Amino acid sequence: xxxxxxxxxxxAIEPYLTLxxxxxxxxxxxxxxxxxxxxxxxxxxxxxxxxxxxxxxxxVIEFYTLFYNEPVGKKFIRVCTDQACALKDAxxxxxxxxxxxxxxxxxxxxxxxxxxxxxxxLGLCEQAPAILYGDEAETNVNLKTGSYELGRPKSIVxxxxxxxxxxxxxxxxxxxxxxxxxxALKKARGMKREDIINEVKASGLVGRGGAAFPTGVxxxxxxxxxxxxxxxxxxxDESEPGTFKDRILLLDDPHRIIEGMTIAAYAIGASKGYIYxxxxxxxxxPVLENALREAREAGYLNEDFDIxxxxxxGAYICGEETALFESIEGKRxxxxxxxxxxxxxxxxxxxxxINNVETLCNIPLIISKGSAEYRKIGTEKSPGxxxxxxxxxxxxPGVYEVPFGVTLRELLDMAGGVANKKKMQAVLFGxxxxxxxxxxxxxxxxxxxxxxxxxxxxxxxxxxxxDETRDMRDSxxxxxxxxxxxxxxxCYPCQMGTQRQMEILNRVAARKTQEGDLARLQxxxxxxTDASLCGLGQTAASAVLSAIKLWPEMFDGSGKKxxxxxxxxxxxxxxxxxxxxxxxxxxxxxxPKAKVxxxxxxxxxxxxxSSRKTASRH
Amino acid sequence: xxxxVSLTIDGQQVSVEQGTTLLKAAQQxxxxxxxxxxxxxxxxxxxxxxxxxEVEGQRLLQPSCIxxxxxxxxxxxxxERVMRARRTILEMLASTMDLxxxxxxxxxxxxxxxxxxxxxxxxxxESEIKDDNPMYIRDYSKCLLCWRCVQxxxxxxxxxxxxxxxxxxxxxxxxxxxxxxxxxxTCVLCGQCVGVCPTxxxxxxxxFLLEQGMxxxxxxVMNTGRKRRSKKE
Numbered sequence: 001x002x003x004x005x006x007x008x009x010x011x012a013i014e015p016y017l018t019l020x021x022x023x024x025x026x027x028x029x030x031x032x033x034x035x036x037x038x039x040x041x042x043x044x045x046x047x048x049x050x051x052x053x054x055x056x057x058x059x060v061i062e063f064y065t066l067f068y069n070e071p072v073g074k075k076f077i078r079v080c081t082d083q084a085c086a087l088k089d090a091x092x093x094x095x096x097x098x099x100x101x102x103x104x105x106x107x108x109x110x111x112x113x114x115x116x117x118x119x120x121x122l123g124l125c126e127q128a129p130a131i132l133y134g135d136e137a138e139t140n141v142n143l144k145t146g147s148y149e150l151g152r153p154k155s156i157v158x159x160x161x162x163x164x165x166x167x168x169x170x171x172x173x174x175x176x177x178x179x180x181x182x183x184a185l186k187k188a189r190g191m192k193r194e195d196i197i198n199e200v201k202a203s204g205l206v207g208r209g210g211a212a213f214p215t216g217v218x219x220x221x222x223x224x225x226x227x228x229x230x231x232x233x234x235x236x237d238e239s240e241p242g243t244f245k246d247r248i249l250l251l252d253d254p255h256r257i258i259e260g261m262t263i264a265a266y267a268i269g270a271s272k273g274y275i276y277x278x279x280x281x282x283x284x285x286p287v288l289e290n291a292l293r294e295a296r297e298a299g300y301l302n303e304d305f306d307i308x309x310x311x312x313x314g315a316y317i318c319g320e321e322t323a324l325f326e327s328i329e330g331k332r333x334x335x336x337x338x339x340x341x342x343x344x345x346x347x348x349x350x351x352x353x354i355n356n357v358e359t360l361c362n363i364p365l366i367i368s369k370g371s372a373e374y375r376k377i378g379t380e381k382s383p384g385x386x387x388x389x390x391x392x393x394x395x396x397p398g399v400y401e402v403p404f405g406v407t408l409r410e411l412l413d414m415a416g417g418v419a420n421k422k423k424m425q426a427v428l429f430g431x432x433x434x435x436x437x438x439x440x441x442x443x444x445x446x447x448x449x450x451x452x453x454x455x456x457x458x459x460x461x462x463x464x465x466x467d468e469t470r471d472m473r474d475s476x477x478x479x480x481x482x483x484x485x486x487x488x489x490x491c492y493p494c495q496m497g498t499q500r501q502m503e504i505l506n507r508v509a510a511r512k513t514q515e516g517d518l519a520r521l522q523x524x525x526x527x528x529t530d531a532s533l534c535g536l537g538q539t540a541a542s543a544v545l546s547a548i549k550l551w552p553e554m555f556d557g558s559g560k561k562x563x564x565x566x567x568x569x570x571x572x573x574x575x576x577x578x579x580x581x582x583x584x585x586x587x588x589x590x591x592p593k594a595k596v597x598x599x600x601x602x603x604x605x606x607x608x609x610s611s612r613k614t615a616s617r618h
Numbered sequence: 619x620x621x622x623v624s625l626t627i628d629g630q631q632v633s634v635e636q637g638t639t640l641l642k643a644a645q646q647x648x649x650x651x652x653x654x655x656x657x658x659x660x661x662x663x664x665x666x667x668x669x670x671x672e673v674e675g676q677r678l679l680q681p682s683c684i685x686x687x688x689x690x691x692x693x694x695x696x697x698e699r700v701m702r703a704r705r706t707i708l709e710m711l712a713s714t715m716d717l718x719x720x721x722x723x724x725x726x727x728x729x730x731x732x733x734x735x736x737x738x739x740x741x742x743x744e745s746e747i748k749d750d751n752p753m754y755i756r757d758y759s760k761c762l763l764c765w766r767c768v769q770x771x772x773x774x775x776x777x778x779x780x781x782x783x784x785x786x787x788x789x790x791x792x793x794x795x796x797x798x799x800x801x802x803x804t805c806v807l808c809g810q811c812v813g814v815c816p817t818x819x820x821x822x823x824x825x826f827l828l829e830q831g832m833x834x835x836x837x838x839v840m841n842t843g844r845k846r847r848s849k850k851e
Contacts, residue, residue, distance in 0.1 A: 040796045053772075054795035055803065059782030062793070069796065315786075332783065337664050337684060489763065489783075489790035491665045492654075493703070496710035499788035500737055514738055527706040530679045530699055531667040538678065 004041045008034050013049055021052050024060055024330030028067055029311055037068040052330065063332040064313035066279045073108045073115035078132040081118040082241045083428060083478055084125035084391040084464055093129050094118055096143055120316065120482055121241035122280050125389065126156050126397035135282040152283065155248040156398030158414055163385045164361045165401045168252040173287050176294040179255040184364035185300060188263045196267040197223060200363070202371035204383040209235055209356030210460045212448060218353055221343030223268040225351035232270040233347060233354040234261055236277040237312050237319040240431035241482060242462035245387040245399045246357035250284045254291035258307065260360030263367060265305045268353050273307035276324050279314045316486035320534050321354045323488065334490045335534035358387055378404035382447035386461060390415040393422065393467040409442040411463060422467035430459025432482050433539035435546035473509040473554055476547060480505035483540040494537030497528040501541060508555055518555045522548065625691035640682035640693055641669055651695055652704065652726050655764040656683045657814055660774045663765055668707055672697040679703055701730065709736035714743055716759045719818025745791065750799035753807045755826045758791050761819035767792060767811035780805035
């Protein structure tokens with residue numbers, strides 16, 4: 001092996017040397033930017049510089065899918081093959097790109113120019129199918145016409161009133177000049193710390209990342225906890241398949257988040273903040289860096305409180321709060337056992353408040369309006385505005401901001417209803433860790449209390465629509481693949497359960513179930529739900545178990561129709577019609593079969609290539 | 619003086635010192651809770667979940683190796699949910715790895731009515747035997763990822779940091795820096811990892827060779843490091 005020139009690495013990682021092990025992920029990102037991948041001498045140099053054991057550095061590289069310890073192409077094309085993109089023939093797109101480059105998914109062209117990989121959800125669901133092309137988003141890829149959009153992804157925002165998203169959807173990022181003074185922060189600084197916390201408690205705000213924990217209670221816990229320094233972390237590791245609301249808030253209105261964080265920091269006495277962004281949103285980093293610079297120049301961020309950006313590297317599990325802390329600390333993203341909870345034992349073992357992006361965006365609103373006024377939005381038990389990520393088979397997919405209390409039907413009407421005048425078959429509600437709903441749920445009010453009664457988790461606000469022609473079995477297989485890919489492997493129920501679940505769901509999708517598969521699937525599902533260590537494992541079977549209740553016949557190996565209720569039979573008939581079209585997908589996204597690919601005309605291929613060249617020159 | 623808490627385990631009243639885990643509290647009254655990843659000498663990570671119990675008022679099953687006894691707690695160690703979780707975890711283990719050197723787990727499978735063949739056509743974790751040093755062999759087909767070896771190699775005992783993890787999820791495997799052989803790592807051949815391995819995935823080289831049918835005298839003429847040790851004797 002030729003000697004690797006380490007001089008550029010040494011200067012690139014210099015800023016992280018004082019961070020010690022916590023600088024590991026930033027250093028690995030920096031190294032990969034220089035060399036394209038992380039070779040042994042590079043990893044050894046980083047280990048030496050940050051004083052991290054060699055084996056641990058290797059363990060970290062191995063954990064995160066966006067770090068490579070072998071050479072990859074200069075251009076990395078990640079094609080999303082998750083739920084929403086799959087509905088827009090992402091498999092066809094992947095096959096097309098692979099065929100064009102003469103490689104298989106996961107491979108690199110012999111000249112080392114291009115690597116193509118199937119990717120879990122990229123958070124661009126409303127503009128499916130989507131690709132992460134290097135560090136850029138490529139969306140609305142249309143093989144027939146050869147058209148696509150490259151660069152800053154569009155923000156499609158609807159609903160009313162637009163309180164959280166008032167600055168979103170304009171096609172540009174809000175500068176500080178446009179955002180204006182941090183009025184709420186100014187007001188907060190004139191208040192007593194406990195009064196701010198009481199105001200947030202009184203607002204009834206609960207976390208918008210999925211767990212719905214009362215925000216004010218978290219703040220109070222962190223503020224009262226012994227230990228210093230205290231930290232605030234903004235969880236921007238938005239990775240729940242079907243979720244893209246935080247992407248829009250981060251890209252279009254970063255100052256609202258920074259203001260929310262700064263208020264929180266003041267209230268709880270935190271001196272340091274982190275924004276942890278998922279690795280699949282690299283294009284947000286410069287936007288945030290710029291906003292932080294503006295906030296520093298304006299004096300909102302200073303020596304008393306400042307914010308650092310951390311970029312993840314392809315691990316859904318790092319959205320779990322304790323795994324996220326581990327990741328900031330430069331470790332594999334293994335979730336910790338709780339208790340102790342983050343409020344007393346968070347990042348670096350210190351009291352930490354961790355809130356989702358959307359949650360923090362509510363803070364300036366609550367402080368400036370006052371909790372009484374804020375509570376006029378939404379319902380008594382679910383106050384405030386809520387962002388829903390509507391995608392799949394709807395006419396106008398996008399983020400919709402509505403007060404809690406509108407019905408699912410009203411929300412779908414805003415999005416123009418089911419696309420192409422088809423009927424709705426199902427909605428994946430709350431994300432991959434959510435549950436399936438049907439047209440029977442259309443009049444459920446979107447509030448925590450009504451959804452709980454209906455057995456639907458609000459999750460991260462995902463509403464993904466499947467029309468009557470869709471093969472739900474394919475969706476199950478993708479769910480199975482997703483969780484098997486994203487399980488960290490720490491606890492046994494999830495480590496092996498997600499794998500076994502995927503295998504059975506692949507059989508379901510291939511219509512090759514074996515006797516006893518339904519019982520196996522349920523035993524695995526219930527065991528993961530009951531006994532897993534963290535939220536990932538505890539919800540990895542949630543959507544599948546809900547599907548078993550709705551469509552047991554799809555999981556039964558006998559081939560007989562299992563009738564639960566009259567409606568289910570009808571649905572079954574519709575499905576049978578579309579059977580011929582449906583795809584026998586093994587291993588879900590990873591191995592698309594050539595025969596199912598809608599072959600684009602040669603002309604389209606040409607056009608795509610020529611436009612690709614033009615696009616990449618920018 | 620230590621504070622005592624009293625709780626109920628499977629209907630039996632028991633008083634224990636505050637800070638006692640449910641696992642230890644159960645042992646005090648002769649209630650046997652199975653464990654796999656738990657080891658007295660290593661930090662409990664509650665990852666095998668075989669020791670889960672049902673605690674009244676808790677939505678999820680609780681790992682008894684780390685959950686502390688509390689006043690008036692009501693614990694079920696063999697409820698239906700507990701039994702299903704244990705049985706399923708054992709069945710998944712059997713479908714994943716080679717348990718031939720783990721008699722304790724095979725006995726456990728019998729006790730919980732776990733079937734070896736529950737999961738047909740299941741992908742197994744298979745691996746070549748790594749025989750790269752004079753002291754021990756590594757057969758990761760037998761590894762159930764209890765983490766003990768990584769822990770004793772790191773902060774739980776030796777602070778050598780020679781091993782960590784490759785991959786993640788089902789594909790996880792214990793590994794070294796860029797898969798280097800053991801002599802090329804920081805390993806000092808202390809043998810602590812071999813000592814805590816519950817399944818024979820790590821095995822003394824001598825034991826391995828004996829199992830392969832070699833005779834003791836054949837082994838002693840091999841330069842396996844045994845020689846140096848015998849000089850000291």
